[in-house]
Amino acid sequence: MPYRAEYIWIDGQQPTAKLRSKTKIVPSGAEPPVWGFDGSSTEQAPGNRSDCVLNPVFVRPDPIRGGDDVLVLCEVLTPDMEPHPSNTRAAAVAAYEKYRDQDPWFGLEQEYTFFKDGRPHGWPVGGYPAPQGGYYCGVGADEIWGRDVVEDHTAACIEAGLEISGTNAEVMIGQWEFQIGPLGPVEVGDHLWMARWLLYRIAEDYDISAHLNPKPVDGDWNGAGMHTNFSTTAMREAYEPVIAACEALGENPDEHIKVYGAGIERRLTGLHETAPWTEYSYGVSDRGASVRIPWQTAKEGKGYIEDRRPNANADPYTVAALITNTICGALDEK
Ligand code: ADP
Numbered sequence: 001m002p003y004r005a006e007y008i009w010i011d012g013q014q015p016t017a018k019l020r021s022k023t024k025i026v027p028s029g030a031e032p033p034v035w036g037f038d039g040s041s042t043e044q045a046p047g048n049r050s051d052c053v054l055n056p057v058f059v060r061p062d063p064i065r066g067g068d069d070v071l072v073l074c075e076v077l078t079p080d081m082e083p084h085p086s087n088t089r090a091a092a093v094a095a096y097e098k099y100r101d102q103d104p105w106f107g108l109e110q111e112y113t114f115f116k117d118g119r120p121h122g123w124p125v126g127g128y129p130a131p132q133g134g135y136y137c138g139v140g141a142d143e144i145w146g147r148d149v150v151e152d153h154t155a156a157c158i159e160a161g162l163e164i165s166g167t168n169a170e171v172m173i174g175q176w177e178f179q180i181g182p183l184g185p186v187e188v189g190d191h192l193w194m195a196r197w198l199l200y201r202i203a204e205d206y207d208i209s210a211h212l213n214p215k216p217v218d219g220d221w222n223g224a225g226m227h228t229n230f231s232t233t234a235m236r237e238a239y240e241p242v243i244a245a246c247e248a249l250g251e252n253p254d255e256h257i258k259v260y261g262a263g264i265e266r267r268l269t270g271l272h273e274t275a276p277w278t279e280y281s282y283g284v285s286d287r288g289a290s291v292r293i294p295w296q297t298a299k300e301g302k303g304y305i306e307d308r309r310p311n312a313n314a315d316p317y318t319v320a321a322l323i324t325n326t327i328c329g330a331l332d333e334k
């Protein structure tokens with residue numbers, strides 16, 4: 001029997017790309033082949049040269065359709081089989097190839113917000129819920145909205161073989177988080193993009209949409225981030241490289257802020273567990289710093305660091321490529 005392959009790719013929308021997908025019926029026994037799409041409908045090509053190429057890079061069992069069906073994450077190539085300008089995975093591959101001897105690991109905390117009927121899920125019509133404080137890791141129908149979607153999504157990620165490492169309800173009502181990793185700079189992006197697609201797709205069945213907007217509600221409500229936890233072999237063995245990594249991130253903070261997600265200045269205000277985007281800082285256990293050294297890392301004198309700046313809507317390939325180049329480049333000089 002032929003099987004269904006859901007081809008998933010990242011489009012060319014600016015400033016924040018979006019996921020697209022379409023279904024191919026593949027003959028039994030065959031691998032999902034290279035395919036194509038109309039790039040003029042995804043901001044990836046002009047109408048008179050509209051063809052773009054879908055190159056499968058990461059294939060997993062499809063937990064929604066089941067059976068022999070698969071999810072096929074693709075990179076986008078031009079018709080001459082070169083990485084398309086929107087193909088940010090290529091930079092992650094290059095960074096990994098350059099520094100693979102340092103074995104860089106990433107753990108990404110993907111925060112997101114559910115929307116239903118045009119407002120954050122759980123928000124009353126035309127008003128505000130009780131101020132935040134009790135919702136983080138809460139339980140009970142007065143605090144939690146969308147847990148059924150979260151449970152379905154988590155099970156789907158596990159079934160698809162994605163490295164999901166946990167979930168929690170967040171500080172703002174209707175906001176949640178899942179974590180992916182630790183994995184290398186290319187893999188962490190592959191797993192996160194596929195997990196994002198599964199989240200949107202599963203929420204669709206509940207008439208809910210999941211959004212990565214970094215500041216979904218203005219005012220005294222937490223934004224949504226993609227905290228990026230990072231280590232290398234040297235950092236996992238000693239404290240000096242941990243500090244060197246924090247210092248390296250402070251060398252050129254603007255270069256990082258620029259690719260950490262559109263609208264970052266609305267989220268990194270210095271309030272709501274953030275550091276202002278204009279000032280770089282790091283510290284042990286400090287959730288008001290740009291970069292946090294977890295207490296276990298300080299205590300054990302080895303471990304990992306958390307860059308708290310990336311937005312929920314950041315591109316994990318781009319973030320992982322830049323952090324790998326910045327930190328591994330600095331550690332290489334030591
Ligand atoms: P927080 O306390 O900031 O909410 P979480 O538990 O949500 O932290 O996420 C921590 C992330 O860090 C997880 O994805 C985990 O897999 C990842 N992680 C753990 N150890 C390492 C390491 N040595 N290098 C990189 N990432 C790591």
Ligand code: MN
Pocket residue numbers: 109177
């Ligand atoms: Mn977390």
Ligand code: MN
Pocket residue numbers: 109111170177
């Ligand atoms: Mn969080």
Ligand code: MN
Pocket residue numbers: 109227306
């Ligand atoms: Mn965190």
